[in-house]
Amino acid sequence: MTKRHDLPAEKLAELGISSEEWDSVYRIARERPEDCAWRVLTPGQWVALAALLILLGVGLALDHAATLTILNGLFVAFFLVLVFYKLVLIHLSLGRPREFRITPEQVDSLDDATLPLYTILVPLYRETESIPRLLSGLEALDYPKEKLQVLLLLEEDDPATIEAARARDLPPYVRPLVAPNSFPKTKPKACNLGLARAAGEFVVVYDAEDRPEPDQLKKALYAFRQCGSEMVCLQAKLNFFNQRQNVLTRLFTLEYSMWFDLFLPGIDDLHAPVPLGGTSNHFRTEALRRLGGWDPYNVTEDCDLGLRIAREGLETRILDSTTWEEACSDSGFWIRQRSRWVKGYVQTYLVTMRHPTRLARRIGLVRSIGFHLMVGGTPLSLLICPLYWILTLLWFVFRWQAVAEYFPFPIILWGLVCLFAGNFIFIYATLLAAYRRGYYDLVKYALLAPVYWVLMSIGAWKGCLQLITRPNYWEKTKHGFDLAAHYVEPAEQKGGQAP
Amino acid sequence: MSRRWMLLFLLLVLIGAAAGRTALRRAPEFSREAVIRTGVANDLLIGEARGRQGLIGSLYWAPLPTLLAMPLIRLPAPFGGEWAFVVMAMLAAAFLCAFLAVWLRRTGLPALAAAAVATALFCSPPILQPLLQGSSAPLFGLLTMAGVIFLLHWWESGELRSLAYLSLTVMLVMLTRYQGALLFLLALAVVLLHLRLSRKRPHYAEATLTVFVTPPLYALATWAVANWLIMGDPFYFLRGLAVNRQTGSDWLALLTDGCDWPCALCLSLVPLLAWLVARLLPQQRALWTRLPVFAAALLLWSGKVECASLRVTPADRELPQVVSYLNAEHQGDWIVVAGYRGYEVARLMRDNGGAGLQHSLSFYLDQVLERTHSRRVFLLIPQPQGADRWEDINMRYPDLFDTDATFTSHEKSWPHWRLVRIVRLDEADFSDIIFREGR
Numbered sequence: 001m002t003k004r005h006d007l008p009a010e011k012l013a014e015l016g017i018s019s020e021e022w023d024s025v026y027r028i029a030r031e032r033p034e035d036c037a038w039r040v041l042t043p044g045q046w047v048a049l050a051a052l053l054i055l056l057g058v059g060l061a062l063d064h065a066a067t068l069t070i071l072n073g074l075f076v077a078f079f080l081v082l083v084f085y086k087l088v089l090i091h092l093s094l095g096r097p098r099e100f101r102i103t104p105e106q107v108d109s110l111d112d113a114t115l116p117l118y119t120i121l122v123p124l125y126r127e128t129e130s131i132p133r134l135l136s137g138l139e140a141l142d143y144p145k146e147k148l149q150v151l152l153l154l155e156e157d158d159p160a161t162i163e164a165a166r167a168r169d170l171p172p173y174v175r176p177l178v179a180p181n182s183f184p185k186t187k188p189k190a191c192n193l194g195l196a197r198a199a200g201e202f203v204v205v206y207d208a209e210d211r212p213e214p215d216q217l218k219k220a221l222y223a224f225r226q227c228g229s230e231m232v233c234l235q236a237k238l239n240f241f242n243q244r245q246n247v248l249t250r251l252f253t254l255e256y257s258m259w260f261d262l263f264l265p266g267i268d269d270l271h272a273p274v275p276l277g278g279t280s281n282h283f284r285t286e287a288l289r290r291l292g293g294w295d296p297y298n299v300t301e302d303c304d305l306g307l308r309i310a311r312e313g314l315e316t317r318i319l320d321s322t323t324w325e326e327a328c329s330d331s332g333f334w335i336r337q338r339s340r341w342v343k344g345y346v347q348t349y350l351v352t353m354r355h356p357t358r359l360a361r362r363i364g365l366v367r368s369i370g371f372h373l374m375v376g377g378t379p380l381s382l383l384i385c386p387l388y389w390i391l392t393l394l395w396f397v398f399r400w401q402a403v404a405e406y407f408p409f410p411i412i413l414w415g416l417v418c419l420f421a422g423n424f425i426f427i428y429a430t431l432l433a434a435y436r437r438g439y440y441d442l443v444k445y446a447l448l449a450p451v452y453w454v455l456m457s458i459g460a461w462k463g464c465l466q467l468i469t470r471p472n473y474w475e476k477t478k479h480g481f482d483l484a485a486h487y488v489e490p491a492e493q494k495g496g497q498a499p
Numbered sequence: 500m501s502r503r504w505m506l507l508f509l510l511l512v513l514i515g516a517a518a519g520r521t522a523l524r525r526a527p528e529f530s531r532e533a534v535i536r537t538g539v540a541n542d543l544l545i546g547e548a549r550g551r552q553g554l555i556g557s558l559y560w561a562p563l564p565t566l567l568a569m570p571l572i573r574l575p576a577p578f579g580g581e582w583a584f585v586v587m588a589m590l591a592a593a594f595l596c597a598f599l600a601v602w603l604r605r606t607g608l609p610a611l612a613a614a615a616v617a618t619a620l621f622c623s624p625p626i627l628q629p630l631l632q633g634s635s636a637p638l639f640g641l642l643t644m645a646g647v648i649f650l651l652h653w654w655e656s657g658e659l660r661s662l663a664y665l666s667l668t669v670m671l672v673m674l675t676r677y678q679g680a681l682l683f684l685l686a687l688a689v690v691l692l693h694l695r696l697s698r699k700r701p702h703y704a705e706a707t708l709t710v711f712v713t714p715p716l717y718a719l720a721t722w723a724v725a726n727w728l729i730m731g732d733p734f735y736f737l738r739g740l741a742v743n744r745q746t747g748s749d750w751l752a753l754l755t756d757g758c759d760w761p762c763a764l765c766l767s768l769v770p771l772l773a774w775l776v777a778r779l780l781p782q783q784r785a786l787w788t789r790l791p792v793f794a795a796a797l798l799l800w801s802g803k804v805e806c807a808s809l810r811v812t813p814a815d816r817e818l819p820q821v822v823s824y825l826n827a828e829h830q831g832d833w834i835v836v837a838g839y840r841g842y843e844v845a846r847l848m849r850d851n852g853g854a855g856l857q858h859s860l861s862f863y864l865d866q867v868l869e870r871t872h873s874r875r876v877f878l879l880i881p882q883p884q885g886a887d888r889w890e891d892i893n894m895r896y897p898d899l900f901d902t903d904a905t906f907t908s909h910e911k912s913w914p915h916w917r918l919v920r921i922v923r924l925d926e927a928d929f930s931d932i933i934f935r936e937g938r
Contacts, residue, residue, distance in 0.1 A: 094660035396728055409544050413569055420721055428663070428713060435710055436659055440702035443709050 021196035028292035037298040037347040083422040089266025097265035099318035100223040119200030123153040123190045128164040130208035142214040150174040153190035156181040184472040188294030188301035204282045211324040219321045220282040232287035233316040236280035240327035249327040250445045251452040258433035268318040272370030273310035276302035280323040300344025338459025340475040342379045349376040382460035511593035522631045529581040533633025536565045538842030540572040552860045555725040559889040563674035564635035584633035595641035596621040606777040616796045623799035625762040636808035640763035642672045647767040670714040678758045742894040761804045768795040814915035822847040829854040833871040835878045837862030838890030876921040
């Protein structure tokens, strides 16, 4: 495996990268292969999977009705626990969550002279059109520019973006860093290279199209200063600037609002592991280096890193500051993006489950349940939901009696609770999330959430199948659809204050 | 969830369990509601169509209490059967009383006094007695109280959580007793008033209303869909309203039937007074300023607050005597009971043996004739008063208690029950009746 990472010294020198920097990109794969997703399953996991499949096969052969009924019962129980857990998260986050809420006065109290160097990593791949607004976003940051180090992480096989970056008159605090063309071609690989070059005391990752709130760095810094060294990461909230571009972006916005404004603050309250979102993760640089950086083979390296932080007994907290991103407005690209997320969640779950008890030992059994439900449970629910939708249709509309065989009491009772109460709770949570964000005009769109779930399930199935065929393939999210559509957010609808 | 709150909740559960144990030692007397709902739940568990019809087919017997007790219904006493309703209602009541204590504490009442008020409410006769008999009336009252608390809190703070919980509570109240719709209307009026007074961003009113009305409307829609799937008519469960109005029942009767409004109002008065005192006398911390709160709590102990849900009607008192008669005089005959009363009759017949019972929740003459050929068939009809106005037989044939239909002949009358014989003629002679029934 290591050999695949080796590159000629001349090649590295040509790109201005030292061999130490390049080595650090794959540190986690080299030093902690058990924490790396370079292979999907370990031999032990293969054996466990085979044993499960054999058990299932034998069960189906001996008594298919009983086996399917048991399986059904397990799924229903899983859904019930998932619904209950999410209810708890919503209850907590609608109250007074533990997340960091830094006031403008607290931000103002920071003395510019004492601010540390802050490194911003911006991975860019085939995103020439994003560069102008990226630079204007960076310029808008309320942080002394002489204390900023911005690294544009470019890819060697993307000459157009490299050219576009070089053609711009980049401010002195912004520097391009070109990653050599190598396997795997992922964002975390570029980020690791950036981390090796980072000189700041703190480091944050932004995507090219991100528009962080101008005082976000100062807020993060203030929050870091309130906590001990065990708090190594802050996740800022993400939301979209093109919410109202079309129905898909509206629904996507609602989902993000639910995730970042309802679920993550609740997870923070429970002290459970936080599956980090793609960008706006602020780290203590040294702590991140000790953790080994990002896993270059994991396609949701953010979620994986959040889990690794928890496994090491360190802490991630939520910061009440928003970074505005572009919502994917094209259903095809949306499904590709979702398939990568689900694939990455499954990768992360499998990596963590290589030592099933390690997380529970470190953070406690109850808190580790949050990991199983959010990281393992989210893909599972998306995968099995279509099956239940079909069964519901067969039973209620076509009165197909065979369905009843697999739903004896009390499975039918709890199944109906999931159907009528569980689904309602998720729709209502979506509605509450929109309201909480101040997207009052989007509240009614929450009622369309079931349509959106169908898309999510399609993406989940695509991702899981791709995990078998191309486990480390990075489905690139295409950006700039809002520019192509000449979409301008109506001034009177901008809304979206921090909840 | 604070530790104090948990302790109070556990204390109330213990009090309830102790009271339950005392009740168990004596012969437990379950309410009519507990008997009927246990019958529906048992039917559901064995997959009887009657159970599904019973769960959703009547506005009067709203489904939530039955659904809450379902997980326990098969357990042995003192957890299963009718006891399931006692246990679930007890847990819910303890939870809501402890919640009241938290609210009272927030209005400035000392912790001990708040806990004392909550405990006094929980132990008051109009709460504990119906709880021990498996009635859901206290649940209705306490949920109404919780709704008032959330409404007050939302009015004051504008917190989304309070609005959401208000809305969910209103939904639960409506699924416990249909009269909960009144709470919905009251809360809706307050929400509309708030929206009128507040000048917020565009779409704020629309969004607030959506958040508020979605849960109750979803509950009603689900109820209607269940009726459409099971009864073939989405509005089947609502027909009692129309029939009762046609037969001359006034709206007041419909709003109070089997519903403990006095108890619910007393319970709601406690947080309302606490809130008013805290607003009007914010500087006064003395206990005497809280006297109205204690007075409202003690009102439930005064004996002036009647438990409508536990009122034993003359028809209830007569029923054992009617069943004894049937067992003695109609051995070998079929007795048809069409409506929820059938569960009580079945329970009494099970205890005494005797006549054969044909119990259904809807009366269709052709089906009765099909099922009961070669034996004499009798139809037992309760006087259409109070809850018995909602019995299917009285909704289909409102005059049958007083006068015979073309297919019945009088057999025996009691003051509040009537037994008629179904006259078995050639099938052809019934075609016009069957046609009129729309079958």
